Amino acid sequence: MQKIRIGYGYDVHRLAEGLPLWLGGVSVPSDRGCVAHSDGDVLIHAVCDALLGALALGDIGTHFPDTDPRYAGIDSKLLLAECVGLIEKQGYRVGNVDCMLCLERPKIKPFVPAMQQTLAEILKVAPGDVSVKATTKEGLGFIGSGEGVDATAAVLLFSGDTDI
Ligand code: MG
DSSP states (O other): OOOEEEEEEEEEEEEEETSOEEETTEEEOOSEEEOOSSOOOHHHHHHHHHHHHHTTOOOHHHHSOTTOGGGTTOOHHHHHHHHHHHHHHTTEEEEEEEEEEEOSSSOOGGGHHHHHHHHHHHHTSOGGGEEEEEEOOTTOHHHHTTSEEEEEEEEEEEESSSOO
């Protein structure tokens, strides 16, 4: 019998001036980027945690510790591809992903199609199976002040090769 699993992921990063801003596998022009051991792609990190969480495989910190020099500055797309490999090893594939980015600036909308395309290729789904939404915090808190960015993601996984 085909099984379905749901997963949820969350990540947050501090922003600092002069760093590149990677979101959803796409380089977004900005005067600020994420402070991180990896490339700091907060959106991909949330998706990784959702994939791992769906199968109770731990979290991104367990699989890719920020104390490990192998992951210094790493392209988070590689981490996501590894997570996809882990769920495939368990006999699952991605159904769809719904993500939410929360940051004050820049505006994300123009970059959403590229993010969907990039994530869909790694997740082995159609771009229409990847939703990327964005909002601000209306100036409130650490996100509103531009100090940080966070992201959440929900995924659905299917076992086997056939659709329900
Ligand atoms: Mg992270």
